[in-house]
Amino acid sequence: MIDFDYILSKVGYLGTYQILVILMVYYSGIPSGLNSIGPVFMSYQPDYRCNVPPFDNKSVYNSLNESEILALTTPVDGDGKYDTCRRYSYDVEECYTHGNDSFECLEGVNNTVSCVDADGYYYDRSLFTETVVTEMDLVCDKVIYSYAATSIYMLGLLFGSIIFGNLSDRVGRKPTMIVCSVGCAVGMLGAVLSPVYWAYALFRLIIAFFGYGMTISCFVIVMELIGTKWRTLVGISFQVSFAVGYMLLSGVAYGWRDWRDMQWACIVLSLPFGIFLILIPESPRWLFSVGKDKQAKKISMTMAKFNKVDLTEDIWLEAEKLGNENVEKSQEDENNETRSYSSSDLFRAPGIRLTTFKVMFNWFVNSLVYYGLSLNVGSLSGNIFINNVIGGCMEIISYGLCIIFMDFVGRKVLLAIMLLVSGTTLIASTIVNEYAGDDQALITLGVAFAFLGKMGISGSYAIIYNFTTELFPTVVRSNGIGIGSMAARIGGILTPFVIATQVWVTWLPNSIFGAFGVIAGILSLTFPETTGMKMLETLEEAEAFYAGQHMTAEQSDMKEQRLSSADAEEPTHFENKFYEVDLSTEL
Structure with a gap:
């Protein structure tokens, strides 16, 4: 070989x-x-409402604007907002008969009917002529x-x-x-x-x-x-x-x-x-x-x-x-190995069990918040096309910061900083948006906070990949990465449903994302730091590491050199370093 x-x-x-x-x-x-x-x-x-013939037919009612059409044909719900899923159950033929800006056919009509049971939906197509939502209702x-x-x-x-x-x-x-x-x-x-x-x-x-x-x-x-x-x-x-x-x-x-x-x-x-x-x-x-x-x-x-x-x-x-x-050494290691390892080993000893739960939660939060912000950019004030580009720029900037500071600041601290930045700015964005009203300065500030949240979560998502490979020992490293990735996928699956809550409570999605970001950031500070540490090999070594006993890569190299000097007949092995990692897209 x-x-x-x-x-x-x-x-x-x-x-x-x-x-x-x-x-x-x-x-x-x-x-x-x-x-x-x-x-x-x-x-x-x-924006959408029911089709309301003939009131939205310009050849019959050419003087009505959109606000007037809504006021005439659409009922109001308990919160004082138009219920655009329903319209008043008026006689369409009678309205056509009257025509010429007459509204007699609407007088005394209080009953409503759903858009589906009436004449279907009308969509504002000023931005997109057709989307999956508008085509499939x-x-x-x-x-x-x-x-x-x-x-x-x-x-x-x-x-x-x-x-x-x-x-x-x-x-x-x-x-x-x-x-x-x-x-x-x-x-x-x-x-x-x-x-x-x-x-x-x-x-x-x-x-x-x-x-x-x-x-x-x-x-x-x-x-x-x-x-x-x-x-x-x-x-x-x-x-x-x-x-x-x-x-x-x-x-x-x-x-x-x-x-x-x-x-x-x-x-x-x-x-x-x-x-x-x-x-x-x-x-x-x-x-x-x-x-x-x-x-x-x-x-x-x-x-x-x-x-x-x-x-x-x-x-x-x-x-x-x-x-x-290397093959001979691997075969010797396999012969000396008395048991195989599985995902269940991640939960046997107390140190690795706690680390596994924290890693799973961190991956879950990163996926939940990252996709939540990326897929919900359309809810931000401003131009949807520009906002999407800015979100991408924030992500690239975040990656650059991670490359520069990850080895200098440390995995644990930088991960916590990125998550806390994301969580706190999202909460700030939610609060500002709730009180912004028509104040354009506050609206812009809320959007800026949201983009800072995107930058933070992009950075933490990048860090957690590298960090996870260093937190688990070799014998269960793949299992650790796999279970973290699975937790991330669960977060991604739940994300759209969290976003959907804004249909009923506008401030809820970002509040959830922000709260999870803050909790994950604080929890990240309880991880052991792996920067400069040698890769963990066994479960016993991992337990000692989680308990605060660790050896840096430099100390490990010095130990190996002393062992080699003590036994000159022992052959020197050139060791392969395998980089095991699992990656999701932001797929």
Whole structure:
């Protein structure tokens, strides 16, 4: 077996070849952003009321404006607001008979009828000519259907996280990417051609299912092509392409105001990745690990050529020697292993049990709040297209701050700061909006607070990925990440229903998001700090770490050097460092 880390040390940990591949892989984040945040525009809910012939027929009643039509035909609910799901049950034919601005047909009419049982709905189409909501009448009794479609999308992400991580390890990164690309294409085409709601929701689930598989495979392949020291930068930067994708969505929605046209435009924007997929190689690290050395060597030689490095026969011999030593060491470790580990081990000992619950809650909150703010941008005052772009900009700024400060400030403190910033600014935004009235300065301040909340939650979501890998020991690390990701998916599934509460109580969604953000931020301060710590290996080591006993990476290296000096006959092993991570889209 070839030790790919040794090959990387010769060809460069982040050379020209890796940069080109990374940029092509990053493009996958654009369709991911387009699909995940698409409902902001495609499922936009405009103002609506019942169709009220002949009063909205300009050839018969040409002097009535919208406010007057509402006052004449629409009943008022207990809160003094127009009940736009119903209208007065007047005789339409009689009104046509009178015509000429006569309202005799409305006199004495107090009974009401639902829009569905009367003449259907009228929608304000000044912003979008057609959305999923207006085409399928997802208002009034069916308003929950629109939010349910987004929850179904999040359910697809959950299914994708369960299936494709394992598939990628079994068949390879690139085959999984190809399968997922085809699946996403089928889902996007099916969604745009869907004639009814349930078909649309099903195809949205398919998009999410395969889209998450694409994200996992793309993220893993870039992580396996670079050196350890570049993984924080490249890993967080991977999420920037998602933000770019949903910023582009503003341009798509501005240019095409019909939801089907928007979906077709998203399909076209996704096509370049199909070309890049031809050029993106399989992961040589994975190929070496499964014994496909010939193909892996070919890719490695191409990498060396682009990076202007020669891989001599001596280098290959040394890489093979080190690889074989690693295999022998792994086999020894397996022989010494007396038991296998599962997710149940995350809850056995008190230290890791508490850490697991805190990690699950943190992932849940991050997903709940992140998608809550991203999908509810349409509720903010101002231009929906500009607001969506600003939200993306806040996300990119947040990623930059994480890259700069994460190693300097520490994972725990920065995570807590980001969550507390998000939670407190969302609560502030809610309070300001409740008392703003028509004061434009206060309205603008409320929007600014909301964007600060978006910046905070974007940063905390980026941090929790890295932090989780360091909080759990190697024997249960994958299980820890998996259970955190599952908690995040549950948060995403619930998000649309939290947003839906604004139909009845306008201030409730952001209050919920803000409160959860503050609680998660305070709870984050109880995590142990992992910055500069060596990776945990065993459950016993993890329990000691949670109890406050820890060893820095530098101390660990010094200990290993002393042990090596004490036993000169012991062979030196070149250890692989595997970066295990699970990534959701903002998928």
